[in-house]
Amino acid sequence: MQVPQTELDGALQEVHITCTLPPNFSSLLFPTYIVEEESKSISLAYHMFEDLGLINRWQFSHQTLTRFLLMVKRGYRDPPYHNWMHAFCVGHFFYSLCKAVDISKYMTDIEVLAMLIACFCHDLDHRGTTNAFQVASRSVLACLYSSEGSVMERHHFAQTFCILNTSGCNIIECLDTENYKTCLDNIQKIILATDLAQHLRIISQQKEMAATGYDFNNPHHHFLLLSLVITSCDLSINVKMFEESSVIVRDHIYSEFFSEGDMEKELGRTPMQQNDRKKACIPSLQIKFNDFILAPLYTLLIKLLPPAQIVVDQLEENRLIWESISIKHNQEENHNCVKYDNYT
Numbered sequence: 001m002q003v004p005q006t007e008l009d010g011a012l013q014e015v016h017i018t019c020t021l022p023p024n025f026s027s028l029l030f031p032t033y034i035v036e037e038e039s040k041s042i043s044l045a046y047h048m049f050e051d052l053g054l055i056n057r058w059q060f061s062h063q064t065l066t067r068f069l070l071m072v073k074r075g076y077r078d079p080p081y082h083n084w085m086h087a088f089c090v091g092h093f094f095y096s097l098c099k100a101v102d103i104s105k106y107m108t109d110i111e112v113l114a115m116l117i118a119c120f121c122h123d124l125d126h127r128g129t130t131n132a133f134q135v136a137s138r139s140v141l142a143c144l145y146s147s148e149g150s151v152m153e154r155h156h157f158a159q160t161f162c163i164l165n166t167s168g169c170n171i172i173e174c175l176d177t178e179n180y181k182t183c184l185d186n187i188q189k190i191i192l193a194t195d196l197a198q199h200l201r202i203i204s205q206q207k208e209m210a211a212t213g214y215d216f217n218n219p220h221h222h223f224l225l226l227s228l229v230i231t232s233c234d235l236s237i238n239v240k241m242f243e244e245s246s247v248i249v250r251d252h253i254y255s256e257f258f259s260e261g262d263m264e265k266e267l268g269r270t271p272m273q274q275n276d277r278k279k280a281c282i283p284s285l286q287i288k289f290n291d292f293i294l295a296p297l298y299t300l301l302i303k304l305l306p307p308a309q310i311v312v313d314q315l316e317e318n319r320l321i322w323e324s325i326s327i328k329h330n331q332e333e334n335h336n337c338v339k340y341d342n343y344t
């Protein structure tokens, strides 16, 4: 992928690296969606690399890192949810996790670098539709990747690889051959781990690891932990304060789900309830998603990284609020399952 250097350099000038940090920016519950101004998100992403000591550790150049971040942001389309702001939030959650716990007890330097890069890149060129829809609609991406599974995630990594191979944007070019290969392998594994179907396949091993204790010298434990952490980052909108979380869930995530359901109906297929705007009841779907995926995930995360306890507290508070909305809905005759007041 070639982008005229001058065009990128032109954009460089807009990104004022010395940005003022919003209050509580390093908090796990920081309301990331308040960061609206586009170039501010780039400056803040740059700050995350700097504040985690990655610029010094790996001798990144200001220009290359800024061009890389601009290319990544440009690599996202604008669906309701899976856009640059989602990637920014995912990167921010990992950054705030690194500020809350001593991540060097769990990850090597290279793994921390690969994690932050993968967070920002993990949904590159997302079209707002699921892996199941790629296969059902026989998309080009399904033709390319469906035999291996994780169709979208393989595409997101391919896009990441393209950006790293774009002159002037390869922030890991300065790594020696061995570190370069290790970093790229980790970025691929981490992005592939964002497929929730993959998460469900390995969560029993992660539970086993949490029960026996994390062994830093066990490479498989590193793989299980990287997978657990990236999934926690990818789903982190659900552990933010209810007011922010519920608006993004309703107006961004379910907007995508319902658009996909509309397209499935046009294909003559019957969408899952969560994708059917006529059948979906968001509060009860959220409670199920919480019990089936979110609670087991974050409980495990905290078992391994105890200082991040605040996210489990917030998750439990959010579940109680979803439950109160659901009970209120059930008491009303013709309640509207998609519109709800924010009960905070």
Ligand SMILES: Cc1nc2ccc(C(=O)N[C@]34C[C@H]5C[C@H](C[C@H](C5)C3)C4)cc2n2c(-c3ccccc3Cl)nnc12
Pocket (backbone or CB within 6 Å): 194, 196, 197, 200, 234, 235, 238, 249, 253, 274, 289
């Ligand atoms: C609030 C909320 N609800 C969500 C409800 C459902 C699903 C979801 O992928 N369900 C499943 C349902 C079965 C078994 C597996 C594999 C597939 C088949 C698809 C999971 C995701 C949801 N999700 C995400 C999210 C996380 C990762 C990628 C994309 C997204 Cl959108 N982030 N926030 C939310």
Ligand SMILES: [Mg+2]
Pocket (backbone or CB within 6 Å): 122, 123, 152, 194, 195
């Ligand atoms: Mg994804």
